[in-house]
Amino acid sequence: MARGMVSYTLAKIAHRLLTLIFVILIIYTLLRLAPGTPFDQYLYQGKITQAQYENLLKEWGYKDSFLVGAAKVLYGMITFSLFKMKSPVYNKPITDLISVRLPYTLSLVTAAYFFGAMLGMILGLYCARNRGTLKESAIIWITLGIRSLPVFWLGMVLLYVFAFKLGLFPFLTSSELHPLNIFHHMIDWLWHSLLPIIALSKIYAVSYLLTIRNMVSEEYTSDYVVSFRAIGLKEDYIVERYVLRSIMPPVITMMAIDLGFLFGGAVVTETVFNYPGMGTLIYTAIWNKDYPVVLASFYIIAVAVILAITIAEITYAYLDPRIRRG
Amino acid sequence: MARTLKEKLGEKWESLKELSRYVWHHKMGKVGVIILAFLLIMALFPGLFTKYTPDWTSDETFVPASWDHPCGIDHEGKDIWAQIVYGTRISLAVGFIAALLTVTIGALVGTIAGYYGGIVDEILVFVSDSIMMLPSLLLLIVIAALFSNVWNIWYTIIVIALISWPSTARMVRAQTLQLKNRTYVEAAVVLGASKRRIIFKHILPNTVPLLFARATIQVAGFIVTVASLTFLGLGDPHNPDWGYVMYTANKNMMMIVMKGMWQWIVVPGVMIALAVIAFVCLGEALQDYLNPKLRRR
Numbered sequence: 001m002a003r004g005m006v007s008y009t010l011a012k013i014a015h016r017l018l019t020l021i022f023v024i025l026i027i028y029t030l031l032r033l034a035p036g037t038p039f040d041q042y043l044y045q046g047k048i049t050q051a052q053y054e055n056l057l058k059e060w061g062y063k064d065s066f067l068v069g070a071a072k073v074l075y076g077m078i079t080f081s082l083f084k085m086k087s088p089v090y091n092k093p094i095t096d097l098i099s100v101r102l103p104y105t106l107s108l109v110t111a112a113y114f115f116g117a118m119l120g121m122i123l124g125l126y127c128a129r130n131r132g133t134l135k136e137s138a139i140i141w142i143t144l145g146i147r148s149l150p151v152f153w154l155g156m157v158l159l160y161v162f163a164f165k166l167g168l169f170p171f172l173t174s175s176e177l178h179p180l181n182i183f184h185h186m187i188d189w190l191w192h193s194l195l196p197i198i199a200l201s202k203i204y205a206v207s208y209l210l211t212i213r214n215m216v217s218e219e220y221t222s223d224y225v226v227s228f229r230a231i232g233l234k235e236d237y238i239v240e241r242y243v244l245r246s247i248m249p250p251v252i253t254m255m256a257i258d259l260g261f262l263f264g265g266a267v268v269t270e271t272v273f274n275y276p277g278m279g280t281l282i283y284t285a286i287w288n289k290d291y292p293v294v295l296a297s298f299y300i301i302a303v304a305v306i307l308a309i310t311i312a313e314i315t316y317a318y319l320d321p322r323i324r325r326g
Numbered sequence: 327m328a329r330t331l332k333e334k335l336g337e338k339w340e341s342l343k344e345l346s347r348y349v350w351h352h353k354m355g356k357v358g359v360i361i362l363a364f365l366l367i368m369a370l371f372p373g374l375f376t377k378y379t380p381d382w383t384s385d386e387t388f389v390p391a392s393w394d395h396p397c398g399i400d401h402e403g404k405d406i407w408a409q410i411v412y413g414t415r416i417s418l419a420v421g422f423i424a425a426l427l428t429v430t431i432g433a434l435v436g437t438i439a440g441y442y443g444g445i446v447d448e449i450l451v452f453v454s455d456s457i458m459m460l461p462s463l464l465l466l467i468v469i470a471a472l473f474s475n476v477w478n479i480w481y482t483i484i485v486i487a488l489i490s491w492p493s494t495a496r497m498v499r500a501q502t503l504q505l506k507n508r509t510y511v512e513a514a515v516v517l518g519a520s521k522r523r524i525i526f527k528h529i530l531p532n533t534v535p536l537l538f539a540r541a542t543i544q545v546a547g548f549i550v551t552v553a554s555l556t557f558l559g560l561g562d563p564h565n566p567d568w569g570y571v572m573y574t575a576n577k578n579m580m581m582i583v584m585k586g587m588w589q590w591i592v593v594p595g596v597m598i599a600l601a602v603i604a605f606v607c608l609g610e611a612l613q614d615y616l617n618p619k620l621r622r623r
Contacts, residue, residue, distance in 0.1 A: 022456045027468075034472035148602030150550045152557050153595035156576060160591055164583040267464050268554050272576065282464070283558070286471040294468065298460075305459050 009314050016310045020302055021074065027298045028073050029066075031291045037062050038088045038289045060088045073295065082296050089290040097281065097293060098300065105270070105277030108193055108200065109262045116201030117255060120208025127209065128216035129239070140213075147206040155199040155272035162195060169195050196273045200266065204258065211254065215247045249319045256312030259305075348615045355611025361604035369415040378408040380566065388581050397589040400571075401578050409571050410594055417567040417601065420483055421549035425541040427487035428548075432494025433537055437525050439495065440502025451499070454492035462489045463551060470560040479562040482555060486548055494540065501533045535616050543609035546602040553598055568594045 039056045042048045048056070057063050061072065076082030083095045090097060123139060130136045163169045170192055219225060220243070228238045267279030274280075278297055285293040349355035368375055378395075382405055389399035397406035439450035469485050470477055505511060511528050519527070549568075555561055556569030557576065571594040575582060582590055 019452070019456045019459055022452070023459055026456070026460075030469060030472060035475065144603060144606065145599070148546070148599040148606065149595060150553055150557075150598055152554055153572060153591075153598065156572065156579075156591050157595070159579070160583065160588065164579070262461075267467055268558065271558060279464075282468070283471070286468055298468075301461065301464070302459060305461070309459070 005314075005318060008317055012310055012313055016306050020306050021077070023302050023306075024073065024077060024295070024299060025070060027295060028070055031294060032066055032069065034289075036289050040289070056088075077299060082292075082299055085292045085296070087285075087290050087293045089285070089288045089293075094293055094296045098278070098296065101276060101278050101281045102300070104275065105266055105279065107189065108196055108270075108275065108277060109259075109266055111193065112197045112200035113204055113259060113262055115197060116204025117208050117258075119201070120205040121212050121251075123205075124209040124212030125216060125239075127213040128220065129235075131217055131220075139209075143206055143209050146202060147210075149202070151199055151203060152268045152272050154202060155196065155269055158195045158199055159273065193275070196269050196275055199272070200262070200269045207258075212247070212251070215250065216243060219243045219246060249316045252319070253312045253316050256308040259308045345612075345615060349608070349611045352611040352614060354607040358604045358607030358609075358611060361600050362608060365414060365418060365601055365604060368411060369418050372408075372411045372415065375411045376405070376408045378405040380404060380409045380412045382408065388578075388585050388587070390585050390587050391589045397593050398585075398587045400574055400590070401581070406571060406590055407593070409566060410568060410597060413566055413568045413570065413594075414597070416479070416565050417549050417552065417569075417598070420479060420552050420567060421545040421601075421605075424483045424486040424490075424548045424552075425544040427483065428490045428544060429494055429537050429541040431487055431491040433498050433530065433533065435491060436495035436498025437502050437529055437533070440499040441506060441521065441525055441529065447499075450495070454495050457489060458492045460489075463554060465489055466551065466555060467558060467560065470555055474560060477560065477562065479565045482552060482562065486551060490544070490548075494537065497540070498533050498537070501536075502529055505529050505532055536613075539609050539612035539616055542605055542612055546605035546609070549598060549601050549605075568597050 037057060037060075039048065039053055043050070043053045061069065064072065073082070076085065083098070084093055086093055087097060123143075127136045127139055216239075225238060225243065228242065229235075266277060267283060269275070270277045270279035271283060278301070282294060282297045285291075285297070349359060383403040384399050384405075385403060386399060387401050387403050389395060391398045395405050395407060397410065400406050400409075435450055435454065439447045466482075466485055466489055470482065473481065506529070511524060514524050514528055552561070552567055553569030553572065556567055557573050559573055561567065561570055561573070563570070572591070575590045575594070578590075582588070
């Protein structure tokens, strides 16, 4: 372990835990401020009496004061009993709901992420090495064009062309999807998820292409590359040994941060493709006023994002000792 | 060395002329200016582009495109092209106001955090870090859905700004920290200038130009964000932007396929793409202008 790593790591983790608590409390406050409960519609439809309604509210904790509720949420966060709570709408434990949806979102997000990032990095490197050529500017202009297309719109066009017009892909995605753990269903999964993956990976392909191109071309103008070139080192060798290595730390950080933000894009994409992931779960849960599900889902997302960022920061500090000194 | 107002204005005018000359000769800047001019004309004078209004209704529904109705007629008998043309104003205005608000909040928070330091700085950095930890689009969707019964376009703008200011604040804070120790700021402190005067007279003027370039690029992102929100049915139905046309398109996908009304899907997307290209190109040009290192090249 490099010097100063332990104290740096511990300080970071403590800081991030505070952030996590703060973030969940923000979400909790929002949910408390929002009007309505899941039982309102039953009351309006006359399915339950006023007394039953009051009872339900009390039973599900809607009558708690703000602080008591917040304390319950914190307790649930620390002991993970947040997930054992039941959803008042489905009357099922939240774990059951999330464990069905999470694999879909994770597989979609990871596939889109790696596909997009790889494509973007390879093309970005290509562009940086061929700066000023016609091919490079063609790629850049096409990229800028693609960058400006909204993901959900791309999704709609893909659905229209490939699912509705050509009939190559299913348009009611994954209503017939099977558990992912069996290998031969992977093909089925791919068939159902390819269009959402393409739509979602576009964000990453584009942003990585531009960033890598800018970083590498900036690195290319630096003195050490010029002098290596002057002493006659091969271009490939310089790129592999030195240029890629020096842009690694920021790229790793960027990748980790993006991984968290994929969830935001995933909600919209999942809605377009009717994909049964966390995005659609959160979305329907909000409409149903199913707040425990929203809170638990956000907890998972926040943990994932914060974990990714913390790991990135620690890796960065490990790779670049200047950071540790603050 | 008091300068007259006329001289000051003259200086501003000269630098503005230099800026516009630079942007116009910048490859991306020119593209941005041309597209933006087109969109602004469409936003200000929608009557030039369509003879129908979004309120006009026909007895027929789902009519495919024709010369009279370039994008066809939708499920409610409304002209789709008219909805898109009149939506330009809303999309541009929302993106613009949201970006302005974001930059204002970000600049203030960043400067205060950077200049005052200490516990103020720590709290502000903690809050902005925490907000950055949440996927902003997801958060916006959640807030819009939670308060959907009272939601309107102003809430969209305000919430976007409240979610997006941290990245700007972070940038401004870093710059303030640098500027704080410059000799001219220290001289002002010695001369007894108040903190407020130093912030507004000496620090903000140095960060503002870069913020404008950033805000220009942010407008593009916000136009897409608002369209995504409307697309999910969380927009303001009284102020339909481009996303609203896509929302109805997505709802009526089956009919679109049967009647072959692809313009309903494609045209609003192209409009958003044009707006994004315009603002991104303009922002890049401004950034290049403000970065003297790049300008010499």
